[in-house]
Amino acid sequence: MNSGMGLSPIIPDHRDGDDTIAKRAHYSPPWADVSIIGVAGSSGSGKTTLSHAIVNSLNLPWVVIMSMDSFYKPLNPESSKKAFRNEYDFDAPEAIDFDELVNCLRDLKAGKRTQIPNYSFEKHARLENSTVIYSPHVLILEGIFALHDPRVLDLMDMRMLIPAFQEGIIRDVRDRGRDVEGCIKQWFAFVKPNFENYVQPQKNVADIIVPRGVENRVAMSMVTQYIERRLLEKSTRHRAALKSLERGYDSEPLSDRVLVLPQTTQLRGMNTIIQDIDTSSEDFVFYFDRLSCLLLELALNNAQFKEHAIETPQGHNYHGLVGKGEVSAVIVLRGGATFEAGLRRIIPDCRTGRVLIQSDVRTGEPELHYLKLPKNINEHDTVLLLDAQMSSGGSALMAVQVLVDHGVPQNRIVFVTYSAGRVGVHRLTKVFPEVTIVVGSMVPDFEERWVEKRYFRC
Amino acid sequence: MSDQPAKRPEVGPTQCVGPDYRTESQKPVATVSTEIEYDNVITLPQTPQLIALLTMIRDRNTDRADFIFYSNRIIRLLVEEGLNHLPIVEQTVTTPVGRTYAGLQFQGKICGVSIMRAGESMEQGLRDCCRSVRIGKILIQRDEETSMPKLFYDKLPEDIADRWVLLLDPMFATGGSAIMAVDVLKSRGVPEERILFLNLIASPQGIKKFATQFPKLRVVTAFVDRMSQGLDEKNYIIPGLGDFG
Numbered sequence: 001m002n003s004g005m006g007l008s009p010i011i012p013d014h015r016d017g018d019d020t021i022a023k024r025a026h027y028s029p030p031w032a033d034v035s036i037i038g039v040a041g042s043s044g045s046g047k048t049t050l051s052h053a054i055v056n057s058l059n060l061p062w063v064v065i066m067s068m069d070s071f072y073k074p075l076n077p078e079s080s081k082k083a084f085r086n087e088y089d090f091d092a093p094e095a096i097d098f099d100e101l102v103n104c105l106r107d108l109k110a111g112k113r114t115q116i117p118n119y120s121f122e123k124h125a126r127l128e129n130s131t132v133i134y135s136p137h138v139l140i141l142e143g144i145f146a147l148h149d150p151r152v153l154d155l156m157d158m159r160m161l162i163p164a165f166q167e168g169i170i171r172d173v174r175d176r177g178r179d180v181e182g183c184i185k186q187w188f189a190f191v192k193p194n195f196e197n198y199v200q201p202q203k204n205v206a207d208i209i210v211p212r213g214v215e216n217r218v219a220m221s222m223v224t225q226y227i228e229r230r231l232l233e234k235s236t237r238h239r240a241a242l243k244s245l246e247r248g249y250d251s252e253p254l255s256d257r258v259l260v261l262p263q264t265t266q267l268r269g270m271n272t273i274i275q276d277i278d279t280s281s282e283d284f285v286f287y288f289d290r291l292s293c294l295l296l297e298l299a300l301n302n303a304q305f306k307e308h309a310i311e312t313p314q315g316h317n318y319h320g321l322v323g324k325g326e327v328s329a330v331i332v333l334r335g336g337a338t339f340e341a342g343l344r345r346i347i348p349d350c351r352t353g354r355v356l357i358q359s360d361v362r363t364g365e366p367e368l369h370y371l372k373l374p375k376n377i378n379e380h381d382t383v384l385l386l387d388a389q390m391s392s393g394g395s396a397l398m399a400v401q402v403l404v405d406h407g408v409p410q411n412r413i414v415f416v417t418y419s420a421g422r423v424g425v426h427r428l429t430k431v432f433p434e435v436t437i438v439v440g441s442m443v444p445d446f447e448e449r450w451v452e453k454r455y456f457r458c
Numbered sequence: 459m460s461d462q463p464a465k466r467p468e469v470g471p472t473q474c475v476g477p478d479y480r481t482e483s484q485k486p487v488a489t490v491s492t493e494i495e496y497d498n499v500i501t502l503p504q505t506p507q508l509i510a511l512l513t514m515i516r517d518r519n520t521d522r523a524d525f526i527f528y529s530n531r532i533i534r535l536l537v538e539e540g541l542n543h544l545p546i547v548e549q550t551v552t553t554p555v556g557r558t559y560a561g562l563q564f565q566g567k568i569c570g571v572s573i574m575r576a577g578e579s580m581e582q583g584l585r586d587c588c589r590s591v592r593i594g595k596i597l598i599q600r601d602e603e604t605s606m607p608k609l610f611y612d613k614l615p616e617d618i619a620d621r622w623v624l625l626l627d628p629m630f631a632t633g634g635s636a637i638m639a640v641d642v643l644k645s646r647g648v649p650e651e652r653i654l655f656l657n658l659i660a661s662p663q664g665i666k667k668f669a670t671q672f673p674k675l676r677v678v679t680a681f682v683d684r685m686s687q688g689l690d691e692k693n694y695i696i697p698g699l700g701d702f703g
Contacts, residue, residue, distance in 0.1 A: 256479040265562060266542045272561025276551035290587060294538060297507060297531075302477050305506040307486045310517040316697035319472060319489040320513025321506050345586075346531065436477070443557075450554040 025245055025430040029401045030238045031062065031135035031368070032111030035230050036155055037223070040146040040206070041162030042199045043091065046213035047142040050162060053214045054140060057224045060231070061369060064136040066104075068143025072119045073097045074126045083124040086182035091144060091194040098149045105155045108139060113405050134405065135368055137234070138227055144194075147202040158226060161206035162213045239365050242394050242427070249426035258425055258437045261298055267291070271441060284454050285341075291418070291440060292342030296384070299416045299438040300346070303327055303382040325381030328374050332357060332399050335388030338455040339416065343386070353377065355402055357395040366394040371402060378407030385415045388451040390439075393424030400432050410434040421445035470684055470696075475506045488513075489697075492662060492682040496669040499660075499677045500543075502535055512681055515658075516699040526579075529628070532658055532680050533583030540624055540654045540678045541587065544568065566652075568622045569615050571596060573639050577626040580656065584624060594618065596642055598635040607635040612642055619647030622654070629698075630657040630679065633664035640672055650674040659699065661685045 037054070039047045051065045072095055075083055082088040089095060100117065107114035115130040133139075146152070147159050203209060210219040261267055273279050273287045308322035328351040331337050343350055356370035377383060383403060390396045396415060403413055411434040418440040425437055470492050476485035490504040502508055514520055514528040541564075549563040569592040572578045581593055594614035601608045615621065623643055627636055636655065643653060651674040660679040668677060684696045 259477070264539075264542045265544070265546050265564075266538055268562050269546065269564050272549055272551055272559065272563060275553040275559040275561065277554045278551075286589060290538075293534065297535065300507045301505045303507070305476070305486050305510055307488065308510075308513055310513055310519070312516045312697045312699055313518045314698060315518075318513065318516050318697040319487070320516065321475070321486055321488045321510045322513060323510055348527075436479075447557070448555050454554060 027245065027397055027401065027431040028238075028241060029111050029135070029368075029398055030234055030365070031137055032109075033234065034108050034111075034136055035138045035157045035227060035234075036105060036109070037138065037140045037158045037160065037227070038146040038152070038156045039140060039142040039160045039162070040144065040148075040199070040202050041213070042144060042195045045162040047146075047162060050160075050210065050213045050220075051140045051142045053220060054223055054227075057220060058138065058227060060137065062135065062137035062367075063140065064133055064138070065140045065142060066116060066133070068096060068101065068141065068146060069121075070116050070119050070131075071097045071101045071104075071143075072126075075124050080124050086185045088124075089194070093145050093148050093198055096143075096145055096148075098152070102149065102151045102155075104133075105139075105141070105152060108133060108136070109155055111135070111401075111405065134371065135402075137231060144199055145202075147205050148198065153205055157230065158223065159205060159207045160219075160223070161202055161209050163203065163209055163211055235360075235363060235365050239363060242365075242392065242397070245393075245397075245427040245430050246423050249423045252426070254422075254425060255429040255433065255437075257429065257433070257435065258439065259298060259302075260439045260442060261295060263441065267294070267441075281454065281457055288338060288418075288451070288455060289341045289345075292339045293345055295416055295418070295438060295440050296339070296342055296346050299384055299414045299436075300327065300382075302414045302436045302438070304412075323381070325379075326351070327382045327384065328352065328377060328380045329384040329386055330355060330373060330377075330399070330403065332385065332387035332395060333370070334456070335449060335452045336386035338388045338418075338452055339386040343384075351380075355399055357398050359395065364392070364394070366398050368398060368402065373403075373406055377403070380408070381412065383408050383413050385413055386417075387415070388418050388455070389447065389449050390415075390417045390420040390424040390428075391446045391449075392421075393427040396424060396428050397431060400428065400435055404432070411436075414438060418451055419443045419447070421447060470682075473504070475504055475509055491680075492684055494662060494665055494682055496665060498669055498673060498675065499665050499679065499682075500539060501682060502532075502539060502678075502680045504681075508532065508535070508680060512658075516697060529579065529658065530583050530586070533580045533628075533656075534586055536580075536656045536658070536678055536680060537584050537587045537624070540656050540676075541568075543654055543676055543678075544622055566622050567617075567620065568624060569594060569618060570624045570626055571614060571618075571639070571643065573598060573625070573627040573635060574611075576628050580626040580628060584626065592621075596639045598638050600634075607638050609638060609642060614643075614646060618643070621648070622652045623648050625653055625655045626657075627655070628658045630655070630660040630664045630677070631685070632661070633667045636664065637667065637671060640668075640675065651676075654678060659683050 039051055041047045055063045079088055104114045104116060113134040115132055117130050118127040120127050210216050270287045270291050273283055304324040305321040306324050308320050310318050310320055312318060329343055330353040333354055333356040351374045353373035357366050357368055359366050385399055400413060410432050414436045416438045420439045421443055423445045470489045472487050473490045474482050474485035474487050488509045491501050511528050511532050515525055545565045546562045547565055550558055550560050553559055570584045571594040572581055574595055574597040584591060592615045597611035598607050599610050630636055650672050653675045655677045658680050660682050663685045665677060683698060
């Protein structure tokens with residue numbers, strides 16, 4: 001993991017079967033192997049409050065709280081009637097769809113995107129729409145039975161139990177739309193016996209027991225410190241993994257999927273204007289837009305076409321081509337937005353998603369901050385992934401990983417960039433050998449991002 | 459691809475088109491530009507994207523807005539290619555991150571000259587690439603009686619003799635009016651080698667005439683069609699795209 005800039009020969013990571021694609025390297029995004037923290041405790045013990053307090057004290061954008069309430073089993077008509085009479089036992093483990101929960105947690109652990117069901121207490125049914133969770137670094141799972149299922153326990157990094165035994169009635173009436181009488185009925189029929197049968201035994205599998213919940217400062221700081229340490233370890237591993245992907249960049253030829261714009265005199269002339277620090281911003285934008293059109297035209301040659309015979313106005317036949325399906329674009333903010341003017345000149349109605357990836361100021365580790373993709377992007381024929389510059393390739397790798405996680409096959413992704421260094425291109429093609437990379441010009445490695453600053457003038 | 463019924467004369471060679479990393483079977487087959495042996499003719503690379511654009515503008519069912527949009531995209535590519543032939547000098551600049559870039563600068567002034575009326579449709583594409591470019595006009599019409607081209611009007615920049623000229627006409631068939639336009643330019647002192655004739659579709663006959671009459675002039679085209687004599691004894695570009703104007 002910790003090999004540096006290497007002259008050492010590349011050692012294929014896997015050799016699956018025949019040959020050629022054997023050199024594919026593996027990249028694991030920082031959100032794979034999410035840290036899962038379980039918070040269990042009886043109804044009204046303060047699980048939610050504790051979870052929010054943990055989130056607040058971590059102060060990180062990638063922490064998600066998942067409530068086990070989302071995983072109540074959808075009720076059949078009979079159970080549903082019972083539920084409305086407050087005779088259905090919601091506080092027994094049987095009411096929870098643990099299989100679904102385990103599937104969701106396993107997906108998240110693998111770094112994949114997952115859909116969390118939405119359960120309505122008013123209707124006692126799952127709602128049509130589900131909530132998408134993608135790429136958290138820490139997930140807090142809170143629920144009465146968070147520590148009940150052994151499969152869930154196995155996936156957890158830390159198991160917490162709040163032993164308090166308080167009433168959850170007021171909360172149920174206020175937040176969950178139940179009536180007072182119903183809640184009292186529930187209380188004596190189910191909550192109390194369940195607590196003794198199921199909640200209490202979870203003590204045996206908890207790593208820490210937090211009396212008084214959120215007020216327990218010592219426990220709180222233990223938890224946050226533990227998570228912070230885990231995240232730091234992961235960040236170090238991620239950066240080391242990125243580094244190790246450099247191996248062989250200076251000795252191996254570029255993949256045939258790397259297409260560099262032909263360095264014609266016109267292109268070099270435009271580059272001279274674009275790269276000159278003394279160029280006026282008006283000229284910079286004009287020539288950059290012009291060049292981005294050429295880049296995008298080149299990129300579109302990698303879309304899929306099918307044969308298409310047409311008839312000319314004079315009635316002659318012509319065996320032409322037509323694009324097979326939809327071409328959409330995803331802009332890696334902020335750099336990729338410099339291509340937007342060029343993109344509109346070529347595909348005026350292009351569906352355009354956005355992903356914000358920023359490098360941590362101290363460590364240089366790329367971080368995913370925001371994501372908005374076209375709904376059925378996995379069905380699009382070609383997805384142009386746009387970024388102004390690629391140096392280390394860290395954010396490009398992450399952006400491609402995001403698309404792959406959303407079901408876009410590698411060979412439909414065309415990464416377009418104004419300039420790239422060899423290291424970055426090498427890393428990206430090692431991990432994603434079927435992604436096409438279209439580059440305006442190859443530049444020295446590790447160049448600071450300057451194009452977007454010039455283009456947007458800030 | 460020979461499964462198309464030969465309703466009309468053969469329209470040109472066919473070939474698989476697509477990026478090199480795809481195998482032949484992964485690439486669709488399309489009619490491509492006819493090979494030309496003259497080295498003063500530059501044909502744009504026959505990429506699938508270019509073929510798709512040409513398909514769009516040749517299709518009788520394409521509406522006007524699409525026709526204009528897609529032909530503009532081809533015209534921009536033609537202009538970008540044409541500009542490659544201008545003279546240059548080396549110029550090294552410092553980039554915003556302090557690196558030096560060994561670049562180059564274009565020498566010489568340019569202007570556009572469109573052969574009216576169809577050539578004017580290429581002006582927008584030229585302006586997209588060269589802001590505030592001077593554009594002259596030449597109007598040549600076929601004389602109804604002699605069916606020979608006749609010069610009706612011209613308005614050209616006064617210093618045109620010192621400029622490189624991008625001569626614009628989307629369809630280059632028999633070359634009658636284009637030859638006359640070049641003669642006009644030459645009479646104003648523009649040397650042949652400083653004229654770049656840009657067109658979307660050319661014919662081998664037109665190109666041959668130019669190559670023998672103006673060997674130093676360069677033609678930049680997106681596609682070379684075949685030429686065929688119609689029933690009315692007139693020559694047509696096959697498959698062509700109809701009346702561009």
